[in-house]
Amino acid sequence: MMSNANNTQIIEHQRSLSQLIQLERMPHAFIVTGVTGTGKLALSRWLISVLACEQCVMGSKVSQLPNEHHDILYPCGQCKSCQLLSGQAHPDHLIVDHIGNNIGVDQIRKLTSFFEKTALLGKRQTAIIESAEKMTESAANALLKTLEEPNAYSHIILLTTEIERLIPTIISRCRHIALRATKQTLKGNANGDTATTFAGFASEENSVDAVQYNEFTTLFYQFIAEPSSRSKILTFMQAQPLSLSWCELAIVDLMRFNNNWLNVSPDTVIEEQALARLRQLTQDDIWQLHTLISACKKQILTLTQANKDFQIEKLLSEFRCFLIEVYEKNR
Ligand SMILES: [Zn+2]
The missing domain is CATH 1.20.272 (Zinc Finger, Delta Prime; domain 3)
Structure with missing residues (x-):
């Protein structure tokens, strides 16, 4: 469960994303923005865990969850996918982060070939690109190709504190979730x-x-x-x-x-x-x-x-x- 679960802003996003998942209308790509401490990673991890889980449960079915969580999906925590994900060993989930000060084109090529294969466990494949603003120009162009031709069950989440550094053609292909710094998150972090x-x-x-x-x-x-x-x-x-x-x-x-x-x-x-x-x-x-x-x-x-x-x-x-x-x- 999320550490800053009482953050109403994040709950709002979880609620609308849960709806999209149930309607099978999940966008292929997201950009999550906000200064450090706003919960970008926490929200993304929740989303990945729900997409990966084989038997998600509705918040209303989880005992002792407050009302505002009732229409939010949660991972079961029991299935094979959940266990592999919590051990950071899920074969259908990839994390891309910067090496040195950059995310290079080789890292994005690895991501592209990851999505070209079919999923090993369930049907969905997911990836998180952390500090997406650190992509080199050629990395960004390589990512653009992947975003232009998504396969049916692929989902990519880009996290960034500096969306201005991303090329507009990438931004335009992603659903944008802007997390605003709140007094609570700033103080808490x-x-x-x-x-x-x-x-x-x-x-x-x-x-x-x-x-x-x-x-x-x-x-x-x-x-x-x-x-x-x-x-x-x-x-x-x-x-x-x-x-x-x-x-x-x-x-x-x-x-x-x-x-x-x-x-x-x-x-x-x-x-x-x-x-x-x-x-x-x-x-x-x-x-x-x-x-x-x-x-x-x-x-x-x-x-x-x-x-x-x-x-x-x-x-x-x-x-x-x-x-x-x-x-x-x-x-
Ligand atoms: Zn599960």
Whole structure:
């Protein structure tokens, strides 16, 4: 059973996916997005376990499950498939993860030939691609071919924190499940969850991304503290393809910082006076900013590059209006 089973957002997705499975209308490919700690892997593992199980049970038949789980499918935990899966030895399930900093074309070719064979146990074959944004260009193109010609019982789940790095032709062939960071998930994962924080980037401090991310956070937090001057952050964000994901990370870090949930601090990148202003922002203020970013990301996924520049400009204007009002109130 899932560790964050009381997360209403995940339950909603489990419910609609359970319906699709029962109607035999499961899409062949999914992209699950969300910052670290939102439950991407947990949701995907549940889905794989239900697809693999030979005799799934409805939540209503499982004793002591709360009402909201009653129309969700669960694996039986007893059948051969369930046992092989829990031992990570299921012949019809493949996990692809990055080797070094990449997912290479050879790994995707292996996945392609895996799907070309028929299933050994049941009829379904499943695969999870973790950190899908790390696919090289040729790996992504190879995956595209597999997505274009799915066999009837194949299901692929791509997990990513940075959907902007995936090519649009892949995105368009997948059902998108966007998991929003909730106060609960962030707090619950605060310990040890450093992949999306300064600490996470700092550990790879030689990478170009880490250097750029530091530059970004400096400009971004300065802008949050002084929202009337936005020209520097605007130029930076329009030029950097990952800027919206970074925006989301920086906001999530700010929330953790203001709540002392995680030992991260923007004080290494901005001056004390600006930091004092950031401290004024309440949890709800920060969530409001997060909501604006999510809405902007959603827009951009469906628009072209020309519009992306405009959307970022619009986002920063919305930030400015909102923040100026907040700081006025606190004066
Ligand atoms: Zn089973």
